[in-house]
Amino acid sequence: MQERAKEDYKAPESTLPDVVANLSYDQHRAIRFRPEQALWRAEPGEFHLQAFYPGWVFKDTTKIFIGTGGVYRQHVFDASDFEYRPPLDPSAFQSLKLDGVAGFRIHAPLQRPDYFDELVTFLGASYFRALGTGTRYGLSARGLAINTATSETEEFPRFTAFYIDQPQPADGSIRIMAELHSQSLTGAYLFVITPGHTTTIDTTCRLYPRTDITRLGIAPLTSMYFFGENDHSDHDDFRPEVHDSDGLYVVRANGEELWRPLKNPQTLALSYLQESSPRAFGLLQRDRDFSHYEDAEARYDVRPSLLIETIGNWGNGTIELVEIPTDSEVNDNIVAFWVPEAKVTAGTPLEFRYNMRWGLATQDPTLMARVAGTYVGVGGNAAEAKDNPTSRRFAINFSGGTIQNLPADAKLEPQVDVPSNARLLDSSLSRLPDGGWRLSLEIEREDSQPVELRVKLSMLQRIVSETWLYQWTSTS
Structure with a gap:
């Protein structure tokens, strides 16, 4: 990736056949991976892998390489790995070979030993999200944010290839590496994912800028806050609150803990917390009382919190919180990330390490109220x-x-x-x-x-x- 940063950026060219590239929303969601085709399903172990079909908005594909003994070979999925439900005609897809897929998900026995639940999903650009025991998907993470909430055009880097170590029967974690590409930089990522009541993702990212970057967002988090207890909704809704996260939490270098309730503002709102190598920051869902949401389908009361625990000295910088007005709960309108104070210049590599904690309770017990x-x-x-x-x-x-x-x-x-x-x-x-x-x-x-x-x-x-x-x- 360091060598590729020296090359001019080339936008990805779609190689999808028309029957795939032109799938509508309803057609795309009618395609499902066959669970019996999951990688490693027939082997003893704690992890299975399923792929997402390309098409609809997922026209940029990613390649998946599986490694054994340090040697990685591309795994090519074909039509037989997927089920094509009505209104699709399965015969239109049977001869297709997929050089790349939209993304993938890892399954593991989170709730009970005889059933493999979704653990983590990588799908779309550099987005991914994970679950701890007893949670349902809510907020997402990204590999990187570039020029978010600036006057410049925002870039959305994407993971173009994943290198996954084939898990062994005794492995309690799964190890995934990823290539990241964007117009302004390249990146190499390592994720070590350990499922549990609180699922952890130990992350290392190495970044190689091609150009100077105005605002580089490290460990970006993306969530939804529609309305809640501190900003009364003007909507005629039977539910008292609707949000995936209700606050930004920060642990400063000196141990002081900060809590900033989220809002759905009427105009774009930006908050900047200047810090020197904070210990942690994250978007949390603290309110776990079902009666505060009364949504038996969405179950906002069990959406996961996500805490970023920094590793090493991150230096001076700013935790930035972006709150975007929204009139619908389907929009992710909350973004938080770390912005280094030092200028990001072409040719100067950067490295960050952090541990991600996904679950119902991501904070350690404390004597503080x-x-x-x-x-x-x-x-x-x-x-x-x-x-x-x-x-x-x-x-x-x-x-x-x-x-x-x-x-x-x-x-x-x-x-x-x-x-x-x-x-x-x-x-x-x-x-x-x-x-x-x-x-x-x-x-x-x-x-x-x-x-x-x-x-x-x-x-x-x-x-x-x-x-x-x-x-x-x-x-x-």
Whole structure:
């Protein structure tokens, strides 16, 4: 990949026959991989592989090489590996050989030993997503983000080939390497995937820029936030909340934990957290109460969280959060990634290592209280203030940690940072019935610029909670 970066970029040419390239959405979804054809199904072991058929929007294919003893050979799928359901005519596909496929998925026994569940899927550009025990697909990861939310055209690098070590019977992990191509760079990736209650993907990426890059997003995460407790929906929907993730979580280099609730803004919203080699960041789904979603089909209450744990010194940079307005839950409108402070220049290679944690609970136990809910509404007397957008009431619930054991009259001290373009009108702290604590704030803004709020709890001059962050804009 380092040598290929010295060559001029050539856009991929579609080699799909017309009958495949012209498949409609309904036709494409009528093609299914036959489970009995899965790679390694007839062998003892913990992993099976199935391919996705090309066509429809998946016109750029990827090649799959299987390795044994360090030697990798391309595996070519053919028509007999797939089932062609109505309205398709199976005879139109029987003679086709597929030099490449749209992507693939790995299955493993996540829930019970006699059934192989989907574990991880690589499909489309550099997108992939994984599951831990008891979860359903939600947010996705990407290999890389280039010029996301800038004035320049965004690039979508893609994995053009995968090199997969054939798993042995005693292997608890599967090892996958990948080639990444884009107009601005090439890349080589290593993924070591270990299934479990929390599935981990130990990742190494080496990047070789062809050109200077304005904004390089490392370990990008993509999710959906339609509406929730902190931004009331204008939609006539029976469900109280609809989202794959409800907050951005960050562990700073000094161990401080940050929580930034997500929103569906009325206009594009960008947040920048300047950090020096943070320990971790991720998009989490903290709310696991089914009654808060009431969606028996989508089951947003079991969508996985995804935490990126950095390995080594990442230097100075910014965790960027992009929130895009959406009027539908089918759109992924949330993006988060790490942007190095150092300029990305042609010919200067980069390497990043990180561990990805996918599951219901991706955070380690802590003595710190965590934010359990954020509620926002008009300030003051609601009947009188509903038409006054300059005043807002914020209710922040904290739970867990050592403050859960305190009596109701304990002397907790809120530390509230309000910027110069706003002022704190009122603050109160009270005990909740479930043992947690609620901090209520009334804040008035003084101009139309975003108000960046910051709150944490202390006791006896010691911090006892994570830090709550919030961006209050004139439209939210």
